[in-house]
Amino acid sequence: MRLTDFWENMRETFGEAYASSVAEDQVLPQLGGRTVNQALRDTDTKHVWIAVCHAYGDRVPARIRR
Amino acid sequence: MTGHPERVRLQRRTVTILFITQILGGVGVAVGIAVGALLLEDLTGTSALAGLGQSSAVIGGALLAIPIVRVTGSHGRRYGLVLAYGAGVVGALLVATALYLRSAPLAFAGMFLLGGGTAANLQARYAAADLALPANRARQLSLVVWATTIGAVTGPSLAPLADAALREQLAGPRYAGPFLASAIGFALAAGILWSFLRPDPLLIARSENGSESAPKASVSGGLRVARDNPTARLGIIAVALGHLVMVAVMAMTPIHIKHGMHDPDQVTTIVGIVLSLHIAGMYALSPVAGILADKWGHRQVILMGIGLLLLACATAGTAGHNHTQLAAGLVLLGLGWSCTMVAGSALLTGAVDASQRPGVQGLSDLVMGVAGAFAGAASGFVVQYAGYPILALLAAIVVLPVTVLVLRRGPIHDRLNEEPT
Numbered sequence: 363m364r365l366t367d368f369w370e371n372m373r374e375t376f377g378e379a380y381a382s383s384v385a386e387d388q389v390l391p392q393l394g395g396r397t398v399n400q401a402l403r404d405t406d407t408k409h410v411w412i413a414v415c416h417a418y419g420d421r422v423p424a425r426i427r428r
Numbered sequence: 429m430t431g432h433p434e435r436v437r438l439q440r441r442t443v444t445i446l447f448i449t450q451i452l453g454g455v456g457v458a459v460g461i462a463v464g465a466l467l468l469e470d471l472t473g474t475s476a477l478a479g480l481g482q483s484s485a486v487i488g489g490a491l492l493a494i495p496i497v498r499v500t501g502s503h504g505r506r507y508g509l510v511l512a513y514g515a516g517v518v519g520a521l522l523v524a525t526a527l528y529l530r531s532a533p534l535a536f537a538g539m540f541l542l543g544g545g546t547a548a549n550l551q552a553r554y555a556a557a558d559l560a561l562p563a564n565r566a567r568q569l570s571l572v573v574w575a576t577t578i579g580a581v582t583g584p585s586l587a588p589l590a591d592a593a594l595r596e597q598l599a600g601p602r603y604a605g606p607f608l609a610s611a612i613g614f615a616l617a618a619g620i621l622w623s624f625l626r627p628d629p630l631l632i633a634r635s636e637n638g639s640e641s642a643p644k645a646s647v648s649g650g651l652r653v654a655r656d657n658p659t660a661r662l663g664i665i666a667v668a669l670g671h672l673v674m675v676a677v678m679a680m681t682p683i684h685i686k687h688g689m690h691d692p693d694q695v696t697t698i699v700g701i702v703l704s705l706h707i708a709g710m711y712a713l714s715p716v717a718g719i720l721a722d723k724w725g726h727r728q729v730i731l732m733g734i735g736l737l738l739l740a741c742a743t744a745g746t747a748g749h750n751h752t753q754l755a756a757g758l759v760l761l762g763l764g765w766s767c768t769m770v771a772g773s774a775l776l777t778g779a780v781d782a783s784q785r786p787g788v789q790g791l792s793d794l795v796m797g798v799a800g801a802f803a804g805a806a807s808g809f810v811v812q813y814a815g816y817p818i819l820a821l822l823a824a825i826v827v828l829p830v831t832v833l834v835l836r837r838g839p840i841h842d843r844l845n846e847e848p849t
């Protein structure tokens with residue numbers, strides 16, 4: 363998964379403003395207690411996206427949910 | 429794991445139990461506070477010391493966060509909340525005893541421990557967030573805040589009933605009845621939590637993260653976490669400054685009303701109406717703040733809260749003795765508080781790992797309590813020397829730094845966002 367696609371998914375799920383806040387502010391247990399931004403430094407984008415899907419469940423549109 | 433039906437069921441059960449105990453605890457707090465100042469005036473013979481009873485309870489509540497964090501960190505929410513309500517029970521019984529013995533120092537000591545009830549009512553919202561999914565954490569937390577409404581509204585009207593019951597049935601001293609009612613409310617809340625809040629939501633959340641062993645939690649540990657985590661810091665600051673502004677303006681509103689009127693009975697009626705509307709603003713719509721925070725984002729709702737607080741200061745500060753405008757200002761003040769409280773608490777909870785939460789959450793309640801105590805004490809001086817409009821202006825200025833923090837983003841996000849892969 364390309365990083366641009368990842369952010370597109372994030373924006374589609376949360377909207378422009380909240381997407382960046384989710385990535386910066388929320389630690390996810392699926393990412394070992396790290397935020398999306400922290401995880402993106404050294405983790406595969408697809409893995410990070412799957413973690414977001416797990417954490418936010420139904421909020422993620424079915425079309426892009428993994 | 430996330431959408432596991434068992435976990436969903438456990439979370440629903442946890443929130444239901446907390447909802448019930450929050451009503452009982454809320455009644456306990458409100459009943460005691462309703463007559464706290466009156467009984468201290470009665471015992472000490474001066475109204476100057478009467479206000480200190482309230483400060484004693486606020487400071488007690490804030491400082492009790494320190495042992496509560498320790499116990500919560502090592503044994504879970506159940507032990508932490510029961511300890512806090514337990515302190516409230518002892519405090520309420522001490523105040524009642526002080527009335528039998530006519531001892532003012534004992535009454536102050538009792539008021540200090542009574543703060544444990546407030547501390548428990550505050551910490552309970554975090555227990556509702558432990559097993560909540562990130563997608564609806566703010567809403568779950570706000571439900572527990574909302575439950576406080578019921579206690580806050582019914583408590584003051586129960587006070588005279590409890591007072592009359594004890595005096596007439598058992599020939600007890602005046603004001604002791606409401607404190608016995610407080611003790612019963614806290615004891616029931618503690619008993620229900622002790623019996624039913626298991627498995628413990630915090631311990632489950634921690635085990636899911638693979639940190640089974642209990643880390644040593646402390647407020648100073650929370651301080652270290654907050655130092656390195658700007659998001660958690662923003663949550664703490666939003667909650668504390670929202671509280672500071674709310675307490676400062678609210679505390680002096682009765683005095684402001686009194687200064688413009690001559691009939692003391694009318695003052696009591698107007699103050700009662702304005703403060704009831706304010707409390708409704710604080711709690712009744714808190715689930716809306718929670719739902720919006722989950723939908724739009726915590727930062728957005730904190731910004732909305734700041735906007736409401738500024739509007740509240742402008743409305744109340746320029747109301748003069750127009751009581752309708754003053755009431756509108758106080759409702760806005762309550763709504764603004766609700767937004768910063770709910771969104772700030774959810775933001776700081778989501779910003780740290782489950783094992784670090786008790787320390788950061790306890791720190792937040794401690795800072796909030798100190799901010800409230802400071803606001804309560806300082807507002808009197810400001811009104812005395814500069815007047816109510818200046819108090820509202822100063823309060824408005826206080827919230828501005830939060831706006832800067834909310835709007836400031838870490839550089840890392842922008843870099844990652846732009847970087848093509």
